[in-house]
Amino acid sequence: MSKTQNAPGGVRSKTVVDYLNDENVRAILYQIIAIGLVILAGWYLVSNTLVNLERQNISTGYGFLDLEASFEISESMVQYSAQSSYATALLVGLLNTVKVSLLGIILCTIIGTIFGIARLSSNWIVRKLATVYVETFRNIPVLLQLFFWYAVIPNAFPHPRDAFEPLPGVLLTSRGMYMPVPVADNAYTLMGIAAIIAIVAIFFIKKWAKKRQDETGQPFPMFLVGTGIFVGLVFLAYLIGGAPTDMDMPELKGFNIRGGYNISPEFLAVLIGLTVYTSTYVAEVVRSGIQAVPNGQWEAADSLGIKRSVALRKVILPQSMRVAIPPLTNQYLNLTKNSSLAVAVGYPDLVSVSNTTMNQTGQAIEAISIFMSIYLGLSLLTSLFMNWFNKKMALVER
Amino acid sequence: MITVSKANKWYGNFHVLKDIDLHVRKGERIVICGPSGSGKSTLIRTLNRLETYQSGEITVDGILLGDDVKNIEAVRREVCMVFQHFNLFPHMTVLENLTLAPIWVRKMPKKEAIDLAMHYLQRVRIAEQAHKFPGQLSGGQQQRVAIARSLCMQPKIMLFDEPTSALDPEMVKEVLDVMVELAKEGMTMLCVTHEMGFAKEVADRVVFMDAGEIVEMAGPQEFFANPKSERTKLFLSQILSH
């Protein structure tokens, strides 16, 4: 501010008291004090830690990351064995965390939306069942629920030797679910390329179709044509590639079922537990999102003669989405964070691997700092993505 | 066009509409006024079946308004309502607001719907705002869009529930102007409003309601010049004194 501080009676120089009475000066003082306190506290903790580490001969630094981990991890999305480094082990844990969180987020959104709408259903029994579901699974600690699912899943299915085979090649056992996967072949690469070409083609056709509709008002059966192009092109590539039929079928070899793709009971327990728990919150978010749209919007649609189903789709849901996004983001973050409980039922997530690492190397500070910053990073990423989405959905205001 | 006979409505035990009798002819313009809570909104919302009624009979354009879904749909195609708070769809542009109902209810081709919408937007004099969102418009502009949206359904009857009372004083005029024009073109209109100037200018009849009853019903000259009932006199003295 460039104003002079002269009193109306005449010129007088400013005293210290005048300075202390100035709002701006005061604000700066408060801030300096606050920052000072934070720095002081930080310095105190760090210096204590250094002294303690020194005194107790505890080694520090992230050098251990290159050492051989020498423990096995049951499921991994990258190449890993006991000879791999701790860094690789942590990466495996991270990927497992991401895998279960991502799938959990998708599933809990679907299930939560269904139950959220069911709670507003006009069908009494459906409404009550949805309420019971939501209230039950919301009010029991998620850790207990994980224990519960992990107790149920391995017991619900037979030993691999007597595996239950609902579809040829799909095996349900106490060690999880096995599915056949195609053996690698050039044809699949070709199909991938075809899929990309199809998507690009569909993109352009859609642009053209929109233009045509705007000009002539004639709609274009985009969904049918698009599906046709996609399926056709990919199938063509499959035939050109020689139509390979080899599948890697899961079958019993020795102790275990070998081959195919395995979904372990630990993973299932964590996934189901987190999904069920979080879906109850998502259901509440969806319900209140729908209820948050002012009644006037329904009335306006009614008075225009628009059918309720169309009104829900075109008028209400797009608006409730806007209300629902911030609390949904919170639930997604919670799910990601709760995935750290996977350690309790033996799913090798980030915390589980870090825990073992911490125990073997004794370097608690480093291990904790690694997984804390990874979680922070994941949370930030999720928030950023949802903020971006929120902006996209936000209403334009004056 | 509209026949209301002995209509009664309760909210729980609260009797909001008491033996309402009202006949509206085609092309007639009716202004409804009365103190707050007297049931004005409830009455016109009942005509559109936004509210149910419990006894009596209401027919609109020859269609009996009851629980029959087909009848309700038919009535709603003919009767459009403009609300105090506009109730525009905030996530759609002005144009999308206007074309939504023609496309989904009248099954009109999109292009035609847009032409129609632009026609009515010009009529309410905001064609240049077609691609903005409601949130970007002033209150008066929003209300004009709401009127245009109703007009796009080409209704036989328009209902207005205090269309100007949420507006800044300067914007009232632009909305009233549009309504006066409509009235002059012969649209059948029922309008809840306290704008007595408007009532004097266009109303064929003024209806005064109090405590759920129609207390007085007369042509505007007579209504303002020599109101019969005490309640009407009191109300008019309050509303005109400043």
Added chain:
Amino acid sequence: MITVSKANKWYGNFHVLKDIDLHVRKGERIVICGPSGSGKSTLIRTLNRLETYQSGEITVDGILLGDDVKNIEAVRREVCMVFQHFNLFPHMTVLENLTLAPIWVRKMPKKEAIDLAMHYLQRVRIAEQAHKFPGQLSGGQQQRVAIARSLCMQPKIMLFDEPTSALDPEMVKEVLDVMVELAKEGMTMLCVTHEMGFAKEVADRVVFMDAGEIVEMAGPQEFFANPKSERTKLFLSQILSH
């Protein structure tokens, strides 16, 4: 009493107040009007330091209004503001609303504060509502409480920002009556309002603002009878026509 000289204010790059010059003598009653967004609210809020200003000088009752906390406190003790939306404290009874500032700012004993409050409540004619909560009162009553609350601070200057525009038409009169009384008793008042009847009756000067500038300033007779600037004429035609 109030001297504003060459005051300028920006919101970011938006210049809301442009070289405002205004002198208000003790006991003078000023009405400010102008189109929406012209900076009327901003101007009177600046006088109370609810908003800062960036250049120029404002002195109130001889105190320079700047960044000095003591000065701000001193000014606020002398200047009270009545808002469009009343801003009563909903968790306190009417009486508590009125005694809050005398007790905490003027350090008045509680009993004395209550006597004072009852005095002003009688003056705005709602003494019988003293123990109700604001939510239980009508809009007009709430605004009268808000005025009484300001009076309890026994200010030298009162500012009003559209005190009647959030009220139902029936309630406007009761609030205006109270304000007219105050004006007749000689309180220094600045009032943003579109109630032209009020302006004609009590204003010593009418200030017309547009786009952040004071466009015209004149006694009410002259202002309404022959406005000088085109902008004023346009505005008056809009506001008086209905």
Added chain:
Amino acid sequence: MADNAKLPPLPTGTFSARAVAWSKKNLFDGWFNTLLTLGSIAFLVWLIPPLVNWAIVNATLEPTIEGCAEVTGACWGFVNANLRLILFGTYPFEEQWRPLLAMIVLMGIICFSLGGVKYPSFRKAIIPMWVIGVPIIAILMWGGMLGLTYVQNSYWGGLPLTLILSAIGIIFAFPLGLLLALGRQSTMPAIKTISVVYIEVIRGVPLITVLFMASVMFPLFLPDGVTIDKLLRAQIGIILFTAAYLAEVFRGGLQAVPRGQFEAGDSLGLSYWQSMRLIILPQALRLVIPPTVNSFISMLKDTTLVVIIGLFDFLGTVKLALRSDPAWTKYYVEGYAFASAIFFLICFSMAKYSAYLEKELRKGEQR
């Protein structure tokens, strides 16, 4: 008005006619609803009988391992035999009336505080109740005075511990969260940044990492020879964690108070702290009571995570009991079911209460 008042027409018909009409409207309204109804009924038929058989018909309450071995259903005998261990953990056996009493006192204060929201006359007593109640609980739990023997807090456990961790957590997180919320709203960039960073960092990491840090790393932060015991560290971790979440709750409350209220305070000449204390906080806090109760419920559920760092909260003592004799270990399903039931009871009733409060408060606004 009274003379021409009529009563609304009543629904007519016999009871059964009305029941048919009801189910037609609520259960079989259209083919889709009929399908849903039938599906739901099938699901219930599939689920309920086996569950009842296991939990009640074929179950036993006999508190011996032999008794349990004989039945095919649930072995509630496990819970029966170890009830005191499950409820109070390793708290000295003869002294267990003390945690019981402490728990009753705590529940009493909590209920009273929640009731205060509804009955304004209670309100003045809430803070004194806590000020007196917390020391009473502390004396009961620790002892070491008034003739009570000293009990170290590494012996505390079970339901009292769960309740204490969450109640103390909320009480201390409350002021901290309030400060953080005010800090986050501050116009001073440094203070705002500190608050935002704290809140976002804590909210960005899982509670168990905070607990790990409190239990494993925290001792390293302290100078040599200064130790804080495990329970206190976990409690501090929970407080720090909860404060960040409460800060967001409060921020919501503060934002819900209209700006005009600040301005009215300013224009009456009240200072920042006066406005806060007299005008803003009373309104904001009233608004955030329901979400605060919800935070309390989350915290109650989250205290189960302290088993991961070796404290015996209610879930921890169930596990402890499962291991008190290896022969009990296989009855973990009964143990978890019991724990679930207790947690459900507490959380559900509080959630209902908070929903009820929300409605009451909304009514209050409209008055």
Added chain:
Amino acid sequence: GAVLDGIKAKGFVQCGVNTGLPGFSAANAEGKWEGIDVDVCRGIAAALLGDANKVQYTPLTAAQRFTALQSGEIDILSRNTTATLTRDVKLGLTFLGINYYDGQGFLIPKALGVSSATELDGATVCVEPGTTTELNLADYFRAKGMSFEPVVIENINEATAAFFSGRCDVYTTDASGLASIRTTMAPNPDDYVILPEIISKEPLGPAVAQGDEQWADIGRWALAAMIEAEEYGVTSANVDEMKSSTNPGIQRLLGVSPGMGEALGLDEEWAYRIIKQVGNYGESYEKNVTAKLGVERGLNALWTDGGLQYAWPVR
């Protein structure tokens, strides 16, 4: 040293134990801590403070145990901890001796028809994390050129439940644990066998932090006294009669001929009190391990009986 002074000042020993491992340290139905690890702490308290009950227990998870010791939160860690070089040197601990010799083994269902660990190629193995067990397992299979799939479960309840539901072919942990899991938790114990191979050495013992030699000495010799008492046949029942024994070893142990207590900075009755109040090693083993887990002495028999328990002489 500082730790010892601290203990004397506060009047009790703060002892870090397992959060629940039957036989070693677990709470009984009355919530009292029991087990062979608990008895070590009780013995030390008896020697130092005169009363075996002057012990406070801090239950610790595997992850917390070393930090708790380093920070001084506990005075002694008696929590079935394997003594290794890294822990001794890098973590700054001092091990006081071995109170349980263990080794890692395998438990498998009979139906699999496996009689040796060398046939386990490709098996799924349930294991608890964070201990040396997990590493030994990986080492063993690697050394034998076999592969396996681990299922790592933090909590023994979940881990054993998973094994018995068929989630794993093999359950591995220390042999002491295997025996008790088989007898008490299996639906039918006869369906399961413990394989003969022991794949690792697990010397378990109490540890203290480096830096207070006197405190370490007291702990070390309290443990030794319990073992030596068994060698001499001194039990809690006959310790009073034994005071009049003519065996010079017993006389030194029980303080009849003075010198030992003084050397430790204790009174001469220190070992007498341990045996009187806690019992000798054999009694502790019998009461806790044999009774709770049904595990025989094996490696933990005295050296004179072919075992490894061989106390440093108290002289």
